[in-house]
Amino acid sequence: MTSVxxxxxxxxxxxxxxxxxxxxxxxxxxxxxDRARACRKGPWxxxxxxxxxxxxxxxxxxxxxxxxxxxxxxxHVVSALGVTRQKADxxxxxxxxxxxxxxxxxxxxxxxxxxxxxxGERCPAQLTRAKSAFAxxxxxxxxxxxxxxxxxxxxDMTEVLAMARRGLVAVFRPEARINPIHGADLAAYVVDxxxxxHTGSWDVGGPDVLTWRELAHxxxxxxxxxxxxxAVPAWVLPSALRLTGLFSPRLxxxxxxxxxxxxxxxxxxxxxxxxxADFYRAVxxxxx
Numbered sequence: 356m357t358s359v360x361x362x363x364x365x366x367x368x369x370x371x372x373x374x375x376x377x378x379x380x381x382x383x384x385x386x387x388x389d390r391a392r393a394c395r396k397g398p399w400x401x402x403x404x405x406x407x408x409x410x411x412x413x414x415x416x417x418x419x420x421x422x423x424x425x426x427x428x429x430x431h432v433v434s435a436l437g438v439t440r441q442k443a444d445x446x447x448x449x450x451x452x453x454x455x456x457x458x459x460x461x462x463x464x465x466x467x468x469x470x471x472x473x474x475g476e477r478c479p480a481q482l483t484r485a486k487s488a489f490a491x492x493x494x495x496x497x498x499x500x501x502x503x504x505x506x507x508x509x510x511d512m513t514e515v516l517a518m519a520r521r522g523l524v525a526v527f528r529p530e531a532r533i534n535p536i537h538g539a540d541l542a543a544y545v546v547d548x549x550x551x552x553h554t555g556s557w558d559v560g561g562p563d564v565l566t567w568r569e570l571a572h573x574x575x576x577x578x579x580x581x582x583x584x585x586a587v588p589a590w591v592l593p594s595a596l597r598l599t600g601l602f603s604p605r606l607x608x609x610x611x612x613x614x615x616x617x618x619x620x621x622x623x624x625x626x627x628x629x630x631x632a633d634f635y636r637a638v639x640x641x642x643x
Contacts, residue, residue, distance in 0.1 A: 358382040358429040359549070360464070362416065362456050363436035364408075365393045367510050368470060370401035371538035372435055375546045377407040384410040384429055386436075386456075399510040400637055401538055416452040426459040431549055433468045437486060449485035457493060466499040468549045470541070473506040473558055473623050480612035494556065501548040502556040506621035507535040509561060509634050512570060514613070516635055519574035525585045527617040529568035534560035537634065540627025560623035563631050567617055570631070577635035589618060 359376050363369040364385035376383050385408040387393045394405035414421035416436060426432050434456060437449045453469070460467045471490045475483035493500050512535050518524040536559065544559050565573070568584060575582040 356380050356382055357431060358384065358409075359431045359433055360384045360386065360412070360426050360429045360456075360460075362386045362425075362432070362434040362453070364404065365389070365397065366435055366437070367398050367401050367508060368538045368541060369435040370397040370404060371542035372433055372545055373404055373407050374402045375539070375542040376433075379546060379550075381546075382409045383407060384412055386412045386414075386416065386425065388413070388415060399513065399538075399634075400641065416456065417447060419455060422452070422455040422459055424459060424463070425456060426463040429464055431466045431468065432456060432460045432464050433545065433549060435470050437470075438482065445482045445485040446488075449482065450489045453489045454492065457489075457496060457498075461496065461498055464498070466501070466549065466552060467493060467496070468501040468503070468545060469493055470545065471502050471504045471556075473504040473560070473621055475504070478612060478615045480615065482612050483615075490556075499552055499554050501545075501554070503541070503545055503548060504556065504558045504623065505536050505541055506533050506558075506560045506623050507616060508541070509535040509537045509629065509631060511535060511613070512574075512631060512634070513638060515567075515570050516574045516577065516638060519571065519578050519580060522580060523583045523585055524571040524574060525587050526567040526571065527587050527589055527614060528619070529571075529584060529586050530566050531617060531620055532564055532566050533570070533616060533621045534562070534564040534623060534625060535631065536561035537627060537629030540629050544626055558623035559626055561627050561629065561631075562625050564622055564625065565631065573632050574635060577632065577639060 359381050365387050396403050438445050471486050476487040490502050571584045
């Protein structure tokens with residue numbers, strides 16, 4: 356058994372990572388802001404952490420006093436830390452908070468595994484720029500590092516499901532392809548790379564390589580409605596983002612990230628067994 360610090364433990368992926376580590380008999384120190392929330396069920400079917408964690412580190416990752424010795428007495432660090440729809444500043448969390456945890460790992464731990472984003476260095480969104488900045492620093496750091504680059508989480512595709520329920524799915528390039536990955540499949544891959552201990556960067560996606568048109572059809576099938584898909588011209592995007600940014604810069608940045616994924620192929624080598632159609636059915640079943 357080895358000891359592993361998990362940052363971002365209460366997020367969709369972080370919960371699956373903790374569950375996977377526990378199933379392989381690793382000792383988990385989970386970094387959380389709210390232990391009671393961590394012990395409840397997580398988003399999109401991700402597991403509660405009650406009974407999966409040996410040690411709780413409760414605090415704010417933006418507090419240097421909290422992060423200074425966060426990795427003391429652990430052998431590995433896994434960070435699924437990051438913001439998506441939260442109001443927090445991506446640069447503060449995805450880059451600076453991860454840098455603080457890396458600083459602790461450099462003094463205490465033997466490896467650092469980080470979940471980045473496929474092609475994030477080319478995406479103009481602040482969210483992915485922050486992730487890429489940290490990934491570049493980590494790859495040059497004097498520690499064994501594993502950087503994992505998924506194209507998207509399968510939970511991100513609930514946005515398409517929500518549009519299908521409203522009766523119309525809007526996409527930018529219907530034939531662009533993507534293979535989103537389920538949290539459980541990605542967690543298994545992450546822990547595999549951590550256990551192997553080789554330094555490197557890996558792109559990985561789920562088993563379904565789908566066009567956005569096919570994604571929309573799956574969503575309409577799941578909700579039992581006739582498919583209605585609108586191809587939105589890319590030239591409307593800059594104006595829409597500027598307008599959104601006037602009242603919600605964070606929402607505009609998230610929208611820019613999602614639109615960037617829709618405008619080009621975001622496909623990585625496949626792994627896992629969780630299919631999008633099954634995920635959609637499970638989401639709808641939980642919402643009944």
